[in-house]
Amino acid sequence: MSRLFDKNLATLAWRNLRRNTRRNLATGLAIAAGFTAFMLAAGYAYRVQRVLSSYTVYALHVGHIGIYKKGALEMFSIKPKDYAMSADDQKIVDDVLKDMDNIEMSGRYLSGQGLIGNGCKTFPFMASGVDLTIEDKVMNHRTLKRWNEHLYKHRTGQSLWEFPDSFGAVSISAGLAQLLGKTKVHSELGEAKPVMITDCTAPDARALFGADANVQFAAGSWDGTLSALDGEIVGRFTTGLQETNNTAVTMSLAHLQKLLNTESIGNMSVWLKEPLLLDLTITNLRSKLQKAAPHLEALPWRDERLSPYYTGTMQFIFVMVSFIGCVLAVVIILSIFNSATMTVIERSQEVGMFRSIGYNSKTMRKIFLMEGFFLTGISLACGIVLGLLAMFLVNRLHITLEPPGVSGGIQLILSPNALIILVGSAIVSLLGVGSTWIAVTSVVRQNIAKLVSGAHR
Amino acid sequence: MNASPAIIQLKDVKKSYKLGETDVPALKGINIELKRGEFTAVVGASGSGKSTLLNIVGCIDDPDSGSVLVDGVEVTKLDDDSKSALRNRKIGFIFQSFNLVPVLNVYENVELPLLINPDIPRSEHQDRVSQALKDVAIDHLAKNLPDQLSGGQRQRVAIARALAGSPALVLADEPTANLDSVNSHRIIDLMLELNAKRGVTFLFSTHDEKLMARVSRHIQIADGLIKA
Numbered sequence: 093m094s095r096l097f098d099k100n101l102a103t104l105a106w107r108n109l110r111r112n113t114r115r116n117l118a119t120g121l122a123i124a125a126g127f128t129a130f131m132l133a134a135g136y137a138y139r140v141q142r143v144l145s146s147y148t149v150y151a152l153h154v155g156h157i158g159i160y161k162k163g164a165l166e167m168f169s170i171k172p173k174d175y176a177m178s179a180d181d182q183k184i185v186d187d188v189l190k191d192m193d194n195i196e197m198s199g200r201y202l203s204g205q206g207l208i209g210n211g212c213k214t215f216p217f218m219a220s221g222v223d224l225t226i227e228d229k230v231m232n233h234r235t236l237k238r239w240n241e242h243l244y245k246h247r248t249g250q251s252l253w254e255f256p257d258s259f260g261a262v263s264i265s266a267g268l269a270q271l272l273g274k275t276k277v278h279s280e281l282g283e284a285k286p287v288m289i290t291d292c293t294a295p296d297a298r299a300l301f302g303a304d305a306n307v308q309f310a311a312g313s314w315d316g317t318l319s320a321l322d323g324e325i326v327g328r329f330t331t332g333l334q335e336t337n338n339t340a341v342t343m344s345l346a347h348l349q350k351l352l353n354t355e356s357i358g359n360m361s362v363w364l365k366e367p368l369l370l371d372l373t374i375t376n377l378r379s380k381l382q383k384a385a386p387h388l389e390a391l392p393w394r395d396e397r398l399s400p401y402y403t404g405t406m407q408f409i410f411v412m413v414s415f416i417g418c419v420l421a422v423v424i425i426l427s428i429f430n431s432a433t434m435t436v437i438e439r440s441q442e443v444g445m446f447r448s449i450g451y452n453s454k455t456m457r458k459i460f461l462m463e464g465f466f467l468t469g470i471s472l473a474c475g476i477v478l479g480l481l482a483m484f485l486v487n488r489l490h491i492t493l494e495p496p497g498v499s500g501g502i503q504l505i506l507s508p509n510a511l512i513i514l515v516g517s518a519i520v521s522l523l524g525v526g527s528t529w530i531a532v533t534s535v536v537r538q539n540i541a542k543l544v545s546g547a548h549r
Numbered sequence: 550m551n552a553s554p555a556i557i558q559l560k561d562v563k564k565s566y567k568l569g570e571t572d573v574p575a576l577k578g579i580n581i582e583l584k585r586g587e588f589t590a591v592v593g594a595s596g597s598g599k600s601t602l603l604n605i606v607g608c609i610d611d612p613d614s615g616s617v618l619v620d621g622v623e624v625t626k627l628d629d630d631s632k633s634a635l636r637n638r639k640i641g642f643i644f645q646s647f648n649l650v651p652v653l654n655v656y657e658n659v660e661l662p663l664l665i666n667p668d669i670p671r672s673e674h675q676d677r678v679s680q681a682l683k684d685v686a687i688d689h690l691a692k693n694l695p696d697q698l699s700g701g702q703r704q705r706v707a708i709a710r711a712l713a714g715s716p717a718l719v720l721a722d723e724p725t726a727n728l729d730s731v732n733s734h735r736i737i738d739l740m741l742e743l744n745a746k747r748g749v750t751f752l753f754s755t756h757d758e759k760l761m762a763r764v765s766r767h768i769q770i771a772d773g774l775i776k777a
Contacts, residue, residue, distance in 0.1 A: 100664050107652035445648035448609050449662040449710070450637020452630050540609035544644060545600070 101455070105462035112435065119431040120471040123520065126420040127475030128482060130516055135483050135506035137413045141406060142239045142507065147332070148399040150236035151243060153201055153222060155361025157374055158391045158398050159185055159381070165397045168358055172204075173314045176356035177388070184385045185360050192380070194373050196365045199223035199230065200357040202348050206311025208264075208323075208341065210272045210301045212292035217268065217309070219341040221348030221357075228253045230363070242332075242502070249277030249327035257346040262307065263327035267338035273301030278326045281305055309341075313353035321351045332502075333401070362390075424520055425527045432464055432531035443536055444543025456536040457529065464528030465521065472517050483508055555618070556718050556750045557583035557606055562615035564601055564773075575601040576612070577773040583752060585717070588744045591754040592761055593770040599754040600722055602770065606752060607640055607720045608632045620717055637666055641711030643721035643753070647703040649695040655682065655706050656691040662714045669714065681709035684746070685739060701732035705739065712743060721753035725760065737763050 109116055148154050160168075164175035177185075182200060189195050202221035207214040222230075230236075231251065237244070255261035264274070286306040289297055305325040313319040323343060331337045349355060364373055370392055377390045396403045436443065443456055483506040491504040535543075564576040575598045583589060591599045604610035605617055608624045617624050620639050624632060636642075641662075649658050659678045663669050669677065682688040685705040687698075695703055704724060711719050721740070725733035737760050744751050761767060769776040 104650070104653065111652060441646070441648060442650060444609075445642070445644065445650075446661075447633070448607065448636060448642045448644075450633050450665055452633040454630075455665065541600075541604040544604075544609065544648070 101459050102462055105459050106466055108459070108463050109466055112438075115431055115434065116467055119427045120467060120474065122427040123424055123468060123471035123524070124475035124478060126423050127472055127516065127520060128478040130417060130420050131476065131479030131508065131513065132482055132486070132506060133413050133416045134512045134516065135479075135508055136504075137409045138509045138512060139505050139507040140409055144402045144405060145393075146233075146235045146239040147243070148402045149363070149367075149393050150230055150233050151240060152399075153199065153220065153230065153361055154393045154398050155199070156364040156367055156370055156393050157362040157377065158393065158395075159360040159362065159377075159388055160358075160391065162387055162389045164359065165391075168203075172352075172358070173354070173356075176202075176314075176354065176358060177360065178356050181385060181388060182357065182360065185381075185388065188377065188380045188384055189362065192373070192376060194365050194369050196363045197226050197229060198360055198362045199226045200345055200360055202345055202352070202354075202356075202358045204311055204348055204352050206309055206351070208268070208272065209308045209310070210274065211287075211289045211308070212297060212301070213272070214310070215268060215271050216339055217264075217341045218336070218339045219309075219343055219348050219351075221343055221345040222252065224253045224257070224344045224346075227251070233363075243329070247327065247329050249325070250279050251327060252342065252344055255326060257344050260321065260323045260343075260347055261326040262323040262341055262343040262347070263329055264307070264325055264342075265337045265340035266328055266330045267334075268340065269325070269328050271338060272307065273298050274305060274307065274325055275302040276305065277328055278305045278324050309351055311351050313351070314356075315353055317353070319351055319353055321347065323347070421519075421523055425523050428464060428468065428524045428527040429531050431467070432460065432528040435463070436460060436532045436535045440535060440538070440543050441546050443538075444540050444545075447536075447540040448544060453536040457532055460532040460536075461525050461528050464524050468521050468524030472520055476513060476517070479513075480508060554584050555582050556585045556587075556620055557581065557752070558616070558618040559602075559606070560616040562602075562605060562612045562617060564598075564605060564610070564612050574773050576605070578615070579770075579773075579775055581768065581775065583718075583750060585750055586744070586748045587766060588741060588751045588764060589753075589766040589768060590761055590764040591752065591768045591770060592756060593754075594756060597770045598773040599756075599770055601773075603720050603722050603752065603754055606718075607642060608636050637662055637714065638668065639717050641714065641716040641719040641749075643704070643707050643711050643719065643724045645723040645726045647695075647700075647707045647727070649703055649706055649710075651695050653694075654691065655687065655693050655695070655698070655709075658695065658706055659709045659713050661710060666714055677713050677715075678709075681713040684712065684743060685709045699732075700728050701735060704728060704732070704736055708736070708739065708743070712747065712749065715747075716749065718750045718752065721751065723754055723756075725755065725757060730759070733757065733760065734763075 149156055161175050161177055168175040189198055200223045204219050204221070206217060208217040228251065252261050252263060281304060285304065287300050287303045289300050291297065307323045307325060308320060309323055310318065310320045331340050345357065364370060374390055374392055381388050381390055391398055393399055394403060446456055486504060486506050493502055493504050559579050559581040562576055562579040565572045565574040579602060591602055593599050601610065605612050608619065612625060619635065622635060624635065627635065656678055659681055660674055663674050663677060679688060682691055685708050687702055687705045690698060690702060695706065698706065725736050728736060740751055741763065743749060755761065
């Protein structure tokens with residue numbers, strides 16, 4: 093068929109939309125409203141995905157790829173010595189990474205637990221020993237800043253990398269600081285010397301806890317002895333999760349190694365320049381590690397063992413959005429199918445006329461499909477505009493949610509994503525055209541004499 | 550165009566319809582030959598088989614058996630696309646209820662068959678449509694939409710559409726059934742005039758006795774058989 097002919101068909105299809113304005117308007121509104129709802133749900137899911145993924149990759153130091161000794165994820169907490177990465181392992185990984193493209197940076201990490209005290213009371217802590225050589229880059233990464241702005245708002249004091257390892261700087265979570273009565277951080281106290289508390293039951297004891305930023309750590313070292321170290325609280329942060337907000341401590345890797353009396357690390361984390369190439373990069377890395385250090389394994393950040401909170405949350409949201417999407421798809425299919433069926437039956441005599449003067453069934457179907465496509469397209473455009481407007485309004489209303497397990501409220505922010513809108517539109521267009529195709533196919537293939545006489549109705 | 554003087558040849562054409570479990574015969578073995586340029590009316594009572602005959606001649610319905618030749622082509626052996634192409638190039642249709650597309654203006658309605666005819670270049674469309682509209686004397690209404698026209702004017706548009714592609718045969722099923730007597734006579738006069746002027750073969754069905762008198766050849770059909 094010539095382009096001219098297609099243009100004429102398109103003109104006819106376009107004008108046909110005006111023939112039953114009320115029905116087309118109702119169908120169009122159903123599609124537009126459905127797509128708006130989809131955009132809101134998808135905007136929420138996208139926002140959560142971006143926030144949690146950047147939080148996991150950067151703030152939790154998981155990296156895009158985690159390199160561990162095989163079995164470490166299950167056994168490290170029980171037998172840390174056996175499942176840690178030695179200095180030799182670290183050098184091998186450094187050499188492998190040096191020759192690879194798409195590596196933005198890598199760092200060494202160690203975790204450990206013990207007791208933290210203020211001179212009177214002790215509480216359990218979970219410490220992360222972080223690589224200070226890259227901590228600045230990790231915690232100020234543009235991706236983390238873009239999606240986790242709230243982390244910076246809740247941060248008090250200075251950063252670990254501003255202090256030498258010998259200083260013993262630590263950052264503690266807000267909940268733990270409260271438990272310890274450490275209301276101020278190093279920069280707020282100046283050069284205050286550690287305060288000796290002689291009577292922990294005295295009425296002024298609690299005030300004395302906050303008079304300095306000194307804490308004491310005690311832990312069982314990897315060689316089985318008891319180890320203790322001082323630390324100076326230079327910063328306070330929120331983990332965002334109640335589960336960890338009362339126990340989390342961050343310190344330099346060297347400080348934690350000293351506490352645990354080891355030179356090993358728990359894992360290395362690798363950040364990529366282009367995260368979209370994760371699968372390609374990890375395949376390449378695994379093949380290199382297989383040759384150089386087969387006892388090590390590389391895992392993607394979205395592995396359930398590395399990011400259980402992310403994967404659990406996203407699975408739930410995926411199910412929720414998929415369910416909404418399926419309901420909307422059914423609504424859209426039925427609306428268009430109903431509209432197209434009514435239209436084609438009403439116009440069966442006209443279809444007969446077209447067929448009589450030489451239009452074949454394929455061409456007739458094309459006219460109706462164009463109508464369906466135009467109707468869906470216009471409705472989608474309206475749905476997108478409405479969706480963007482609704483997102484803007486929701487974001488402006490500053491609605492705060494308090495989901496279970498999350499410390500403090502989080503603002504409900506919906507983030508539009510062009511790719512999701514594009515893919516969603518393409519799917520809805522396909523559903524629209526597909527529903528029209530099913531509705532019209534049987535009619536345009538009917539006996540022409542019956543169509544012309546109106547007997548088809 | 551085929552050199553044969555016969556534009557239509559029907560040999561022993563039979564057609565029946567299902568009515569529940571019963572087969573109701575509509576045509577019981579029809580033999581007809583129509584020469585080029587003839588102006589013929591198929592007459593008969595309602596249910597006699599007039600429309601079925603026209604539908605089969607126009608390739609919009611298939612016979613159960615028999616042979617149908619249109620301009621020398623055996624149409625019973627053609628597939629759907631070939632029949633569509635044959636209808637587009639060789640046959641024009643005029644319907645009782647006009648069947649104009651309400652969202653297209655008169656010019657666009659008349660142009661419809663030309664849009665899918667590869668033998669007629671786009672550059673000829675305007676001349677052909679204008680000529681067809683002049684022939685039916687409604688060229689001044691080219692920009693009007695069908696609902697701005699009277700019944701007689703609409704049927705003229707339908708005739709112009711049937712003639713625009715210069716078909717060898719024009720079929721009209723009760724073309725005056727929806728018109729008053731004045732307009733009915735005008736339409737028949739017009740068809741006669743076009744038959745004489747363009748040499749187009751006309752085959753139309755009617756049960757209007759006043760019109761029958763204006764037509765040179767009648768095919769009388771009753772109970773699915775040709776009577777005269």
